[in-house]
Amino acid sequence: MSAHAEALHGEHHGPPAAHQSSRVDARVLGMLLFIGSEIMLFGSFFAAYFFIRVVNPSASTITPDAWQFWPPCKEPPVNGQCTAGQYEFPVFVAGVNTAILVTSSFTMHWALQSIKRGQRTAFLGGMVLTFLMGLTFLVTQLVEYLHVGFNTGAGAFASVFFGLTGLHGAHVAVGLSLLLMVTIRGFRGHYSPEHHHGVELPGIYWHFVDIMWIVVYTTVYLL
Amino acid sequence: MQGPLRNEQAAFRFLLVTFGAFALIVVAASIDTTLGFITWIVLSAAAVWYYLRRRGARPAQERVERVGRSGERRVLVVANEAIGTEEVFSAISTRALSEKTRFLVVSPALTTPVAASASDREFARAAARERLDEMLARLASVGIEAAGEVGDSDPLVAVEDAVRTFHPDEIVVATPPPERSRWHEAGVVQSVSARFDVPVSHVVVASESAERDPPADEHYFPATPDT
Numbered sequence: 001m002s003a004h005a006e007a008l009h010g011e012h013h014g015p016p017a018a019h020q021s022s023r024v025d026a027r028v029l030g031m032l033l034f035i036g037s038e039i040m041l042f043g044s045f046f047a048a049y050f051f052i053r054v055v056n057p058s059a060s061t062i063t064p065d066a067w068q069f070w071p072p073c074k075e076p077p078v079n080g081q082c083t084a085g086q087y088e089f090p091v092f093v094a095g096v097n098t099a100i101l102v103t104s105s106f107t108m109h110w111a112l113q114s115i116k117r118g119q120r121t122a123f124l125g126g127m128v129l130t131f132l133m134g135l136t137f138l139v140t141q142l143v144e145y146l147h148v149g150f151n152t153g154a155g156a157f158a159s160v161f162f163g164l165t166g167l168h169g170a171h172v173a174v175g176l177s178l179l180l181m182v183t184i185r186g187f188r189g190h191y192s193p194e195h196h197h198g199v200e201l202p203g204i205y206w207h208f209v210d211i212m213w214i215v216v217y218t219t220v221y222l223l
Numbered sequence: 224m225q226g227p228l229r230n231e232q233a234a235f236r237f238l239l240v241t242f243g244a245f246a247l248i249v250v251a252a253s254i255d256t257t258l259g260f261i262t263w264i265v266l267s268a269a270a271v272w273y274y275l276r277r278r279g280a281r282p283a284q285e286r287v288e289r290v291g292r293s294g295e296r297r298v299l300v301v302a303n304e305a306i307g308t309e310e311v312f313s314a315i316s317t318r319a320l321s322e323k324t325r326f327l328v329v330s331p332a333l334t335t336p337v338a339a340s341a342s343d344r345e346f347a348r349a350a351a352r353e354r355l356d357e358m359l360a361r362l363a364s365v366g367i368e369a370a371g372e373v374g375d376s377d378p379l380v381a382v383e384d385a386v387r388t389f390h391p392d393e394i395v396v397a398t399p400p401p402e403r404s405r406w407h408e409a410g411v412v413q414s415v416s417a418r419f420d421v422p423v424s425h426v427v428v429a430s431e432s433a434e435r436d437p438p439a440d441e442h443y444f445p446a447t448p449d450t
Contacts, residue, residue: 028229203235204234208234218248
């Protein structure tokens with residue numbers, strides 16, 4: 001009888017062996033479930049955003065009647081006009097940040113493809129570039145917060161703005177931590193064309209973070 | 224497994240598609256807000272349609288990599304409660320005579336859709352293990368080496384799992400006669416045959432023992448048949 005069969009018939013202690021399908025790797029499944037929970041989290045923030053903007057816009061600002069504009073007026077409108085001007089989202093800076101983040105997905109993809117082909121230098125270069133671009137995005141967003149011209153006390157519109165972009169920023173920070181670990185491990189000689197799962201999973205997460213930013217940027221800044 | 228984030232490459236592709244789709248929405252919305260909303264609706268519907276179409280597509284036949292020493296033959300046997308019948312035993316022993324053959328016997332944990340949805344599989348797995356142990360002991364008593372494992376409640380998933388690890392040269396699927404077999408009704412044998420590029424043999428069990436103990440697929444059905 002084979003070793004496998006003997007193991008089945010032998011005395012067994014502890015819980016039964018976990019049964020898992022070969023359709024999806026358990027680690028990938030874990031990441032997908034995590035991302036699924038993240039989508040729900042972002043979904044709740046988007047629900048708040050659209051509720052404030054579409055369903056109950058009068059809640060979006062503490063300035064009377066200013067909700068008729070988006071972003072709201074800084075002062076109460078006079079004769080239907082924003083005489084003191086509207087609050088402004090830094091569309092251009094965020095657009096540049098978007099370009100940086102999307103580019104970082106390209107370098108992430110390049111890094112993974114490189115390690116799959118055994119090109120270690122390209123892999124390390126890709127990881128370093130990805131990390132640096134992610135860090136640039138995060139730092140730029142923090143600087144943007146300092147110069148945006150309003151804070152959370154300016155009304156619900158400001159709360160959802162900081163809430164959504166801040167939530168995404170937190171995800172970028174988590175992604176950067178993962179990328180840093182991959183980069184450090186890469187420089188210590190880890191990963192190979194056969195074993196690169198530790199690069200693939202942060203890669204999936206990083207692309208997800210980028211996808212969410214495209215949605216956030218489009219809905220909050222552009223539309 | 225299908226899904227836009229199933230691996231890094233797919234996630235990267237999904238990122239590009241998302242970028243393109245939202246760029247289109249922004250352009251449409253800059254022309255007219257309603258047009259932007261319509262674009263969003265159309266793109267969302269297209270995405271759902273594409274996903275459902277791909278999900279329903281029949282997977283291409285999978286090439287099973289040949290492994291093991293030269294001259295060695297690997298046979299995967301999949302059976303439900305018919306596993307202990309003479310027909311299955313005979314199918315295995317006949318193949319064991321011909322050449323150096325390794326066997327893996329898989330007994331899917333048969334359960335009901337309701338129990339499967341509630342992850343209530345313990346009893347089904349215990350019953351499948353009991354049937355499997357009996358069969359392996361019987362094979363061992365006549366000197367036939369065989370490994371065994373309890374498989375997924377879905378016979379196709381159970382076969383997939385076993386193919387990944389065992390790399391069979393032949394797959395034997397045992398079922399009761401068509402009129403009493405849910406696996407037959409679900410087209411399990413045909414699906415296995417279409418899915419893998421190895422010969423698939425269908426053993427129809429109609430022995431006395433099977434008559435005495437009606438096979439489970441009379442009563443049970445896999446959670447997701449014929450996926």
